[in-house]
Amino acid sequence: MIPVFYLDECASTQDESVRFLLYGDSETFAVYTFKQTNGKGQYGNSWESSVNRNIAYSFAVPANRIRVPTPSLNFYTAIILRDFLANLSTFPVEIKWPNDLIIRNKKISGILIEKKNINEIPYFIIGIGLNVLQEDFRHIPKAGSLLTQTGIRFELKEMVERFHEFFSERIFQNAPGPEIWNKINKDLFRKDEVSVFEIKGIRQNGIIKNVDEEGFLWVELENDGLRRFFHKEIEMLY
Template identity: 60%
Template structure:
């Protein structure tokens, strides 16, 4: 059964999804809008979105359907979304650690995942912000949209339906921890390329080597050698 609910406007689909959950089903349940006024990003960041230009989508996945550790399910979700966008755009969709999606060197999508008990059942709440039709990123030089990165004007409604169907079909498919890590490292943005990183107050050249099974990013730094980092401990400046 397709449990996908449209909201004409909301502050955040991630806040609204809880109102639509029904515990009489194990189906994935989702809400979406093309006018989100206060979107949430990972680690307290915000997700900017203009009216009728972008998609804000949140889906609730019952925890009992997922057999992966939490952080690996985060990576698996990013892989599924990257696969969908690669098929849709016929472009390479990379994963910028930990879970942003990049097409042609620009971030087009971000993911927020929280685990929460609602009405007595544990859920993964997955929020996806996808830039679709906006073209003005003068204040966000690392961002882009499907339009700016592919030249294609996708229909927001049909895109949403296709995305939801793809997530419902693929998010809960059995997958091994090994295959999640292998696919993540295959899609890892800027892997094996010289990049500039910000660590604390300093900048340094380095090369991304891998993400390990505990979620750490390993970088070979020009001055400090091979080091591992967790979220927010290092910033990729390209």
Template identity: 50%
Template sequence: MSQLFHLENCFSTNDAILSLISEDEPTAVFTFNQTKGRGQYGNIWNVTPDQNMAYSLAVKTSDINIQDTFLNYYTAIIVCDFLANLTNADAKIKWPNDIILNGKKVCGILIEKKKNNNKDLYIIGIGINVLQTDFSNLPKAGSILSATGLRFDLKEFTHQFHQYVISRIRNINSEDEILKIYNNSLFRKDEISVFQKNKVRQNGIIKNADKNGFLWIDLDNEGLQKFFHKEIELLY
């Protein structure tokens, strides 16, 4: 069993969930009007009211039998698989955990560790653009609707998504299998791409992500190197 709460609005589902957590089962919360959502590394995740979904799931750390890096990878795999199955569109993971649907970023993920009532928790925050069509100031962004032409009822979409997430969280793959699936799903893997490092652009090829969270890229001018998030930018 799991609990799923709907909030008409909130600052951040990752914060709001702390007051709703059940002692005995995974708890999730969602809203279609998140006003101060957070992304990775201090980024802001804004949603247009009643067009997109912000969702957070709280699970005890003791219930997760994989390392933090692999939980990050696995969560991205879950969302990528859900969207691919739902839309039959090309869904990929842009390292470390953005979801790209038909070439547009439609989802961001933020996983935090928090303590609540003396219990250690993972708070898995997921924002998905569902119905938004105006991305005039965000040329890389899109929604399920803008990327595929498919329109979904937000509440039905969220309940279906929640059930899928819960089923996958309860049956976690091994770390070796997660790493294999993650690399098979990487956006622009083994393709010549343009990267920006220290304000300098050069071509390179994404080779793989590793178990420590690094991305390995074979750069034209510097050869094979590993990078952590924000150390290099993929231009697409």
């Protein structure tokens, strides 16, 4: 079993994982906390987390132990997380391109993967934020938690233990590229539905068609036709 360490409080489980790698004995492990004060999100965004309501979890692993291609790792992680969450209730769990998990139109989880060279060894640090018990989202109306979206009150420590076991079993598996992209597109949030998008400050309707093998999002736009986008080039307004 991959070791997992609990922290009473930390600024960021991502940063703590780096410290463990620099000064500890383990090369593959996870750390988690229920009190993260300066969480990181994708592309420099922050991740807000209420104390003792949500889970901040990071999994550190040497890059050579991961068998899926590096460009696919973010999406493969999203698939593992989606499958875990789907087992918790009867509500559908969808993947919002590129790295959010959605239940009933609300974001309940996000993923951040960083690659670090530590002591001349490349590592992946896979960070996951999961809203579990938080109920007040007045300042982030697109967010929700497992409690608000499923009505089920989960115990935090038990949730971490269950997820860590589930994740540790799957992250080292070899998933062929076509399998990853088929699963992503099967559970893609608002696929084949009319949505409003913003591109360089201009809004227009469009329909998500698919995510391709390079991780780009293809959208059929009302005014501009079929185009592909990298993250931050397009925003879905929902």
